[in-house]
Amino acid sequence: MSETARDRILARLRGAPRQEAPSPDVPAPAAAAPDRAARVARLKSLMETVRAEVHVLPAAEWIARLKEVLGARAIKTLLYAPGTDLGSAVAAAWQPDAAGLPELVAYAEPVESFKERLFGVEAALTTAAGAVADTGALILRPTGAEPRLMSLVPPVHIAVLRADTVYPSLEDAMREGRWAEGMPSNLLLISGPSKTADIELILAFGVHGPKELIVLIVE
């Protein structure tokens, strides 16, 4: 039955008068690409206006800053992705002496058996695959090792971004990352913590997704 509905719909559409040649794309004015420092600065300022917390720091310092960020919030459990560079670094940093640090929770099994733990964890650490400077958003490409729900379910989301992956625009990110040649099962742009203005247009944060988004941009 579905099959014939399809044929009828398509037949009706094909039977319609042909539209005159569609207007061509309007090219964007060639703008000079902002340099890396300017891109990072714009990303930081835009994300801060939508209440993300953004730290720009040398690569050697990110673990220390992560510990500070977690400590300041007295976070007791941190979800991480074993098998990723980030996950291995965190596990190693927790290794010698984890006293006073949050308990590490590994997302190591399918959600079906992990759901209860997942919905109870306080914070999650993920990689950002890149970012878009002109609108201010992170790009996340969840993987088998670093699943989709890490950036959604825990109330605090901490993302680590390499400064050299901040693209001027979404167009640039798509082109340079060759998105059209193979999309991951889920790709996300995330610009801040979850929010809503559905009641009298009053802005409130943390309605369904994370209440806080913390971005560590490493140089």
Add this chain to the structure above:
Amino acid sequence: MAVESFEKSVDRALADAQLRKNFAFAMGNFILKRRAVFSDAEETERLRALGNAIKQRALSRLPDLLEQLEAACTRNGIRVHWAETTAVANRIVLEVIESHAAGRVVKGKSMVSEEMHLNAFLGAHGIEAIETDLGEFIIQLAGETPSHIIVPAIHKNKAQIAKIFHDKVPGAPYTEEVAELNAIARRTLRRKFYEAGIGLSGVNFAVAETGTLCLVENEGNGRMCTTVPPVHIAVMGLEKVVEKLADLPPLLRLLTGSATGQLVTTYVNLITSPRRAGEKDGPTEVHLVILDNGRSRIYQDPELRQTLQCVRCGTCLNHCPVYTRIGGHAYGFVYPGPIGKILTPQVEGLEKAGGLAFASSLCGACEEVCPVKIPITSLLRRLRDESYSREPQGTVPGRGCRQNLTERLAWGGWAFLNTHPRLNRMVTALLGMAGDYLPPAGPLERWMRYRTEPQFAGKGLHRRAKEEGIADE
């Protein structure tokens, strides 16, 4: 009949001071936010031209793109269903739900599901559909329908929402604190996301090139609905397809800038496949229901086809002097405001909904801000013409339904009067003398209900021209 009840609901809305206040405040706010994000007029114009070109290009290749979308989705593991009517679409959704023996569905915001009246349909089959967008959650608790495409509960104020939550959410205290109301919704719905067997969502753009569904949102409930439950069902109108990924950046800028004055939403969610081998979460099944419901008929007319460019940003509502004063419910159909006035009569027919096309001063505010440049006022005029049309050919259901003898005689008389100079002179002179004493009855009475009485000049134009020595042919 629909016209009369529309007029009545307009009167009721206009008499509701609280409602007018809520809308005037919210719409004013939206206008300012949009203006702030589109502050560069030249760049905004360029972007709108681009948006228009992208949607026109997609529409010009619509059947090909839909086939390409279907093929790409199928390749990605997304199951594609086609529905000619909302009844069939509902049936497809129900079959998927029943095949999983699920009793509860969590829903992200979807106007197409409103068009399908899906919640009522599922309810009648014993399935609970829970709206999870905060605004939708509020109005579902209140037993109402959305009054705005983007902010569905904007007609309610804090006190009203506080009462709804207190009355309808078990254990919820009475509070007018927005942060606390928010927390109540979060607490209540987290549990539902956790438990639900099916998540349902709409689609903002479907990319034919890669078989990707693009959803935008701020709350995260859309991601919850499309990621936590084992099954995700997406419903879309067939006009949502775009050709390629590269079309998305400008469309997203236009959509979020126009809708809420944001550069980008909190989340842009690009879904290309169900959970793949080796992945630990995401739905194991994704279904896409492509709905026609009159769209392929709208597509038959090259001018009216432009209605299908709409990206459902809602900015035409925000800028409409009529919508701002009467709110969304008064329109009596799912899609309110200017877009509703051109879309609904074409879907529901002119007999049932043609009156909407007349509820406009044709001021054009909507058209000036439409991100894809739909010529809304031209389409409104076109639908008005269709209502009186006597041409045998046409695609709009109910065309010619407003034809009547009185009007035909009146226009016939008008034409006769203006093609017979002697008679014209006589009547003009007569109206100049006696026009101001016309009794306010019949059509004149109706006209004068909302307008001041026409004032007749003592002398007609022709006579004055002659007196002033101006050549008058």
